[in-house]
Each structure stands twice: as structure tokens, then as C-alpha cells.
Amino acid sequence: xxxxxxxxxxxxxxxxxxxxxxxxxxxxxxxxxxxxxxxxxxxxxxxxxxxxxxxxxxxxxxxxxxxxxxxxxxxxxxxxxxxxxxxxxxxx
Amino acid sequence: xxxxxxxxxxxxxxxxxxxxxxxxxxxxxxxxxxxxxxxxxxxxxxxxxxxxxxxxxxxxxxxxxxxxxxxxxxxxxxxxxxxxxxxxxxxxxxxxxxxxxxxxxxxxxxxxxxxxxxxxxxxxxxxxxxxxxxxxxxxxxxxxxxxxxxxxxxxxxxxxxxxxxxxxxxxxxxxxxxxxxxxxxxxxxxxxxxxxxxxxxxxxxxxxxxxxxxxxxxxxxxxxxxxxxxxxxxxxxxxxxxxxxxxxxxxxxxxxxxxxxxxxxxxxxxxxxxxxxxxxxxxxxxxxxxxxxxxxxxxxxxxxxxxxxxxxxxxxxxxxxxxxxxxxxxxxxxxxxxxxxxxxxxxxxxxxxxxxxxxxxxxxxxxxxxxxxxxxxxxxxxxxxxxxxxxxxxxxxxxxxxxxxxxxxx
Numbered sequence: 001x002x003x004x005x006x007x008x009x010x011x012x013x014x015x016x017x018x019x020x021x022x023x024x025x026x027x028x029x030x031x032x033x034x035x036x037x038x039x040x041x042x043x044x045x046x047x048x049x050x051x052x053x054x055x056x057x058x059x060x061x062x063x064x065x066x067x068x069x070x071x072x073x074x075x076x077x078x079x080x081x082x083x084x085x086x087x088x089x090x091x092x
Numbered sequence: 093x094x095x096x097x098x099x100x101x102x103x104x105x106x107x108x109x110x111x112x113x114x115x116x117x118x119x120x121x122x123x124x125x126x127x128x129x130x131x132x133x134x135x136x137x138x139x140x141x142x143x144x145x146x147x148x149x150x151x152x153x154x155x156x157x158x159x160x161x162x163x164x165x166x167x168x169x170x171x172x173x174x175x176x177x178x179x180x181x182x183x184x185x186x187x188x189x190x191x192x193x194x195x196x197x198x199x200x201x202x203x204x205x206x207x208x209x210x211x212x213x214x215x216x217x218x219x220x221x222x223x224x225x226x227x228x229x230x231x232x233x234x235x236x237x238x239x240x241x242x243x244x245x246x247x248x249x250x251x252x253x254x255x256x257x258x259x260x261x262x263x264x265x266x267x268x269x270x271x272x273x274x275x276x277x278x279x280x281x282x283x284x285x286x287x288x289x290x291x292x293x294x295x296x297x298x299x300x301x302x303x304x305x306x307x308x309x310x311x312x313x314x315x316x317x318x319x320x321x322x323x324x325x326x327x328x329x330x331x332x333x334x335x336x337x338x339x340x341x342x343x344x345x346x347x348x349x350x351x352x353x354x355x356x357x358x359x360x361x362x363x364x365x366x367x368x369x370x371x372x373x374x375x376x377x378x379x380x381x382x383x384x385x386x387x388x389x390x391x392x393x394x395x396x397x398x399x400x401x402x403x404x405x406x407x408x409x410x411x412x413x414x415x416x417x418x419x420x421x422x423x424x425x426x427x428x429x430x431x432x433x434x435x436x437x438x439x440x441x442x443x444x445x446x447x448x449x450x451x452x453x454x455x456x457x458x459x460x461x462x463x464x465x466x467x468x469x470x471x472x473x474x475x476x477x478x479x480x481x482x483x484x485x486x487x488x489x490x491x492x493x494x495x496x497x498x499x500x501x502x
Contacts, residue, residue, distance in 0.1 A: 008281070009284075045120070054120055056103070056119065057120050058395070065274070065395065068383070083282065086115040087120065088115050088123075088297070088397050089284075089397055
């Protein structure tokens with residue numbers, strides 16, 4: 001068992017065009033660390049210099065915005081799906 | 093050809109070619125269209141605009157797509173009405189109502205989709221799609237019908253019946269998603285990576301959003317080539333609000349109206365979903381996403397993409413933001429209908445109730461020239477004001493009528 005991470009179009013040049021990546025992580029920080037060891041450089045796209053999630057990145061755990069959960073500390077379980085989505089979309 | 097140069101990231105200023113792209117690959121910031129203002133300003137004039145089509149395409153010099161009759165359903169150039177009764181009720185001397193509820197699909201969304209659908213055809217797409225709280229669904233569906241494109245519109249499952257019907261009638265595939273707009277939007281962002289469709293508010297968003305600039309141009313032209321002292325507009329994603337301001341400033345830079353623009357931009361949201369207005373009132377520039385729970389469903393975006401830029405617009409224009417209570421949404425709808433004969437939806441009710449607060453607080457002074465933007469039509473959301481219906485039930489006789497209405501002509 002592991003966690004599926006959905007990779008958005010703008011980040012797929014880091015993942016050899018893979019739209020899904022499997023990781024084995026305890027929380028969201030782990031997820032990002034593992035992504036970065038698999039695909040060096042991807043962390044800088046997701047986190048700012050202070051280590052916070054970039055303003056225009058949304059991360060969802062099983063469809064729920066992690067800002068409504070525990071942010072980067074949000075626990076991740078086997079079988080979960082993490083989705084990384086650019087925030088700049090929409091307009092009713 | 094459109095007077096465009098490139099797309100540019102608003103955050104880190106990286107340039108991208110004119111393509112269906114909305115996000116900077118480096119910082120995920122929003123991409124915006126960069127215009128050749130030298131060419132625009134050399135080409136445009138009051139006379140040229142005034143002799144143009146009676147639609148938003150009279151401002152084609154300022155738009156990021158070429159006019160295309162294949163997709164045009166005559167969006168824009170809606171009435172700007174001088175208010176008498178509402179103005180008097182609010183103690184204002186010069187109040188105008190920009191009635192954008194009378195667009196072809198009955199909301200301001202025809203403006204953005206008119207640009208997006210023309211651009212989608214330019215890019216060679218055969219399918220157009222969107223995430224929508226309703227009005228955009230109708231506009232996308234109508235423009236798709238006109239242009240012969242296929243349409244998929246994704247909506248939250250709790251949408252008003254009238255919003256769903258007025259999208260379905262044009263033949264789009266309606267996908268009703270179990271969740272809020274923000275959930276629908278997330279799904280569409282994922283789908284946009286997979287399907288080669290023009291998602292108007294995702295991969296075509298930089299072009300789409302600039303359609304709302306025409307709400308600034310039009311008001312300036314209709315006021316006799318000047319910007320108002322105050323503008324009051326509802327906000328969901330915040331995109332329209334920022335583009336009105338951008339439109340006014342582009343007009344000033346082009347010498348079409350006086351510079352600098354001294355319009356105070358006031359943003360209106362309802363209590364049940366006010367992430368932008370709440371940030372303003374808390375004096376912070378970080379938007380905290382919320383779970384929408386508001387009767388003003390067309391404004392129910394809990395994670396507004398342009399929230400930050402809307403706050404910057406308020407700051408640079410010396411404006412403000414207003415939160416109206418949930419019960420004031422329908423009160424605003426009724427007030428506008430009762431005083432001016434204009435039937436708007438919840439978003440318009442939010443704008444009217446916000447205007448009332450701004451007048452009462454003295455933020456808008458009696459002599460200040462003020463424009464309030466009415467962006468959607470009440471006939472799509474009749475549920476909101478069902479309580480106004482209480483007809484007199486009578487037998488078909490004169491006596492019964494006179495007994496019921498308590499009036500008698502003797």
C-alpha cells in the first residue's frame with residue numbers, strides 16, 4: 001500500500017510526464033520530501049523560501065483542501081490520494 | 093490581429109507565448125496577457141469606439157482575441173441607467189445602475205465567454221468547458237451553440253433549477269458534481285490536464301478574464317468619457333472586480349478619459365462566503381479559504397483565485413469591502429426591483445445591500461457619482477425571493493375584487 005500523488009501539468013517535466021506518483025509517507029511534509037528525492041527540484045515549485053506552501057498551489061487530500069486540515073502536517077495514510085493543483089483557476 | 097505580445101506571470105514576470113496556458117510553470121502564479129499599448133493607443137479613439145458595433149466588441153483594440161462573428165451572440169453594451177428612486181431612498185444624488193443582467197444569456201459572463209470562445213476557435217479547439225456556479229454555464233453553453241463547438245459544463249449539485257435549465261437549453265452536457273464550486277473547480281483543473289478542451293476559466297483564463305475589462309470601458313464611455321467616483325461590484329473569484337479597475341486605467345492611459353483614475357472600488361460579498369471582504373476587514377492580504385454557505389450562490393467561491401489581486405485593487409483605488417448579512421441578499425434584490433424595476437439575482441442583491449451600507453456609513457457621499465454593477469438576472473434564481481408571491485385569490489366578480497383590495501371607485 002502507498003499514497004498516490006496526482007501531478008499537475010506544469011510539474012510533469014520533473015516527473016518524466018508521469019501524472020501519478022506513488023510515495024509512502026506519514027504526513028504531507030514527508031510526501032513532498034519523497035517527491036523531491038525522486039524528482040530533485042520539485043520541492044522548490046511547491047514550497048517557498050520559508051518552507052510554506054506556495055500561495056498559488058493548492059494541495060488536496062482525498063479531495064479536501066489541506067488548508068482545512070493540518071496543512072503540511074496533515075497525516076497521510078495508505079491508500080490516500082494527494083492532489084496537487086494550481087490555484088489559479090475559476091471565476092464563477 | 094489582437095494587440096497582444098505575450099503571456100506574463102503576475103508574480104515572477106516570466107514570459108510565455110500566446111497559448112492556452114494559465115499558470116506559470118515556475119511559481120504557479122497567474123499568467124496575464126501583455127498588450128502592445130503603443131499600438132492600442134495609436135489605433136483607438138473616442139470616435140472609433142463610438143462608431144463601432146453596439147456590443148463589447150466596440151473595444152476590440154483592447155481585447156486579446158480578434159472579433160469572430162461565428163461565436164458572437166452580441167454580448168455587452170448593456171444599459172447604464174440613472175437611478176431616481178433608489179438614489180433618493182439611499183440619499184444619493186448621482187447613482188447609476190450598470191444593468192448587465194440583460195446580456196444574451198442574462199449575466200456578465202457573456203463578456204468573458206465571448207472572448208474565451210473566440211480565442212478557443214483561434215487556438216483550434218472544438219470543445220469548450222467550464223467550472224461554474226451557473227451563470228458561466230449558461231454563457232459557455234450559449235456561445236458553444238452559436239459557434240458549433242461541443243460544450244461540457246461542470247456545476248455544483250445544489251445549483252438553482254433556473255441556472256441549470258438556462259445552461260441545458262443550449263445543448264451543453266451538464267455535469268452535476270457532488271460538492272461545492274471549489275470541488276468542481278479542482279476536478280476541472282485535473283480534467284484540463286487530461287482533455288484537450290478549452291476550459292474557459294482554466295487554460296484559457298488569461299484571455300477569458302480580460303473580457304470583464306469591458307465593464308470598465310463601457311461605464312466610462314456611457315458616463316460621457318469619465319470614470320465614476322465610486323464603483324460597487326460583487327465578487328466571487330475577484331477577477332471581474334480587478335478587471336473593471338484595469339479597464340478604467342487602460343482607458344485613462346489611452347487618453348480616452350482623464351488621468352489619473354480616481355474611482356474608489358468597493359467589493360461586496362455575502363456573509364456566508366466572504367473570503368475576500370473578510371481579509372480586507374481583518375487588514376490582511378492572505379485569503380483564508382472558506383466553505384461557502386450562502387444564498388448568493390453565484391458568489392459562492394470559497395477559495396477565490398483572484399482574491400489577492402482584488403485586495404490590491406481595493407488598496408490602490410482607495411476603496412473598501414463590505415460584507416452583507418445573508419438576509420440582506422434577498423432584501424437587496426427586492427429593493428432594486430421595487431425602486432428601479434430591475435430584477436437581479438443574489439449577487440445583485442449583495443451589491444445593492446453593500447451600496448446601501450456604503451451610503452449609510454458616509455463612505456459614499458451624497459454628491460459622489462456612483463455606479464453599482466448588476467451582473468446577473470433574477471429570473472434564474474426565483475427561489476431566492478419566492479416569499480414576494482401572495483396573490484389575491486378571488487371569485488371573478490367586481491364585488492369580490494373590491495372586497496379583496498379594499499379599494500372602491502364610487
